[in-house]
Amino acid sequence: MFDRLMSAKLTQLATPCLVVDSxxxxxxxxxxxxxxxxxxxxxxxxxxxxxxxxxxxxxxxxxxxxxxxxxxxxxxxxxxxxxxxxxxxxxxxxxxxxxxxxxxxxxxxxxxxxxxxxxxxxxxxxxxxxxxxxxxxxxxxxxxxxxxxxxxxxxxxxxxxxxxxxxxxxxxxxxxxxxxxxxxxxxxxxxxxxxxxxxxxxxxxxxxxxxxxxxxxxxxxxxxxxxxxxxxxxxxxxxxxxNDMNTVRGGFCSIDQCAAVVIATVVSTAVAGKAVVDAGTKALASDRNWIVPDSGFGHVIEYPEAKIVRLSEEHGEIDFSKCSSRPGIGERVAIIPNHICPCLNLHDSFLWLDDTGQVERTPVDCRGMLQ
Known part of the structure; x- marks a missing residue:
């Protein structure tokens, strides 16, 4: 799965965006x-x-x-x-x-x-x-x-x-x-x-x-x-x-059964030991993991030891102090959300990654329907 998502990341898609592996x-x-x-x-x-x-x-x-x-x-x-x-x-x-x-x-x-x-x-x-x-x-x-x-x-x-x-x-x-x-x-x-x-x-x-x-x-x-x-x-x-990090941490699926990720771009590394991505609560939702509440606000695939420590509306702050390497400005990362349901409802559309590795923009047809 993740190899396919990495190829999707390299197509210069605007971020943050939600990618779904068909x-x-x-x-x-x-x-x-x-x-x-x-x-x-x-x-x-x-x-x-x-x-x-x-x-x-x-x-x-x-x-x-x-x-x-x-x-x-x-x-x-x-x-x-x-x-x-x-x-x-x-x-x-x-x-x-x-x-x-x-x-x-x-x-x-x-x-x-x-x-x-x-x-x-x-x-x-x-x-x-x-x-x-x-x-x-x-x-x-x-x-x-x-x-x-x-x-x-x-x-x-x-x-x-x-x-x-x-x-x-x-x-x-x-x-x-x-x-x-x-x-x-x-x-x-x-x-x-x-x-x-x-x-x-x-x-x-x-x-x-x-x-x-x-x-x-x-x-x-x-x-x-x-x-x-x-x-x-x-x-x-x-x-x-x-699936999402709730189901992974609960032992109800493996991480390679997670079919949806948010692709984000590193926009700042000015604070020591930390990087900031362009995905905050408006892209990831603010749910903590209900199995391991202190695990952060999602899982960064490329840096599994990293921890998303704080979200504001448009910023995701990631602590890389336990990682052997750190991302640079402009690097893209793939994040598995804690709770995919509210996360998806935040997006007007998702990118459907097909069998050939191509992506097709697909509407979230029922987004925001609270009544």
Whole structure:
């Protein structure tokens, strides 16, 4: 990978710029599809990571059942290429529900919810439009961000959805195992505990003659261990398409599976032991590594002992005191961000490095879509 990226660096591209290695993206996508096929799982990748029609089309071409999104704006754009989308985020306001209902006129769309208020708002709008939206009820399995806190609460809300009869359709359960960030070998017991919670919910639904056709969960750290949640029917990883230093330092991928880097240029070496590049928070994002918070703001490929010690809006300050050599003014370096999702959202476009080593500017189609 890095040899290919080095050739891209030498084409006099304006920096900072985000370069995506198409070969590595496709390898990452294929690896997940093969795993899912082996374990009879559907893949519904979370497009909040790439926000790209181009990459969404590759995911669908390789076998993804549909897409997950965070916001309705992403669904509206990606519906150009996908007719089966899950909005993995509660919809509680009339404006958002109106847009979801409009999408339901031409695609199969579902929404993850955890309140009667959301069900009521969606049902009211969809009934008025004569459309139907699928509902997945969010069950909190340990991350404690959103979701119903018990199987009983999920069943109660599922019953409420079923009783609506018009505008909304109960399709199943949504969950997010975001708290499972231990190494893969330590995950099975935690995932089996999640499975027990979900199975109890499913059984309680069956007792009330409520069919649970979808159990949707997953994240990049646990995606290759998803088979330990036997009740799960589909997985929704997002970061896996590119990977980043969070997934590397967590042991969930190797560094040569990172498909996206920010190319930056050294603009100053005036301070002893340090160099400054033209990539700051507006190019790299400001996230610290959630596995090793003191590791800096990304990884410099050419100088692995270097540490990005401080970011301001347009400056990245790199400490080279532990390196045997240091870059000069004008030298370019490739940086793997800590967290690729917000990093990509900062860029209007990325450079798609193809099989021949050529780069093509590709828009970030859903950039900035927060609604």
């Amino acid at each position: 070969q590595l993206v496709l390898r990452n996508l294929e690896a997940l599809q093969q795993y899912a096929q082996q374990h009879d799982l559907h893949v519904r990748p979370h497009a909040k990571t790439h926000k790209s029609l181009r990459i969404a089309r590759e995911q669908l071409r390789l076998g993804s059942q549909g897409l997950s999104v965070a916001k309705v704006g992403e669904a509206e754009v990606l519906s150009q290429s996908c007719d089966d989308i899950l909005v993995a985020y509660p919809a509680v306001d009339s404006q958002r529900c109106e847009r979801i209902s409009n999408l339901a006129k031409r695609i199969n769309i579902r929404v993850a919810v955890d309140s009667r208020e959301s069900v009521d708002m969606l049902a009211g709008v969809t009934k008025a439009h004569g459309t139907t939206v699928g509902i997945l009820i969010d069950q909190d399995v340990g991350f404690h961000r959103t979701g119903m806190s018990s199987p009983e609460a999920v069943v109660e809300l599922a019953t409420y959805v079923v009783e609506q009869r018009e505008g909304v359709r109960f399709d199943g359960i949504f969950f997010y195992p975001g708290h499972v960030t231990v190494p893969a070998g330590e995950q099975p017991d935690l995932l089996r505990q999640i499975d027990a919670q979900l199975q109890e919910t499913i059984e309680r639904c069956r007792e009330k003659d409520i069919d649970v056709s979808i159990v949707s969960g997953g994240s990049t750290p646990s995606m290759f261990q998803s088979h330990h949640i036997t009740s799960q029917s589909e997985i929704r990883p997002g970061t896996y398409v590119f």
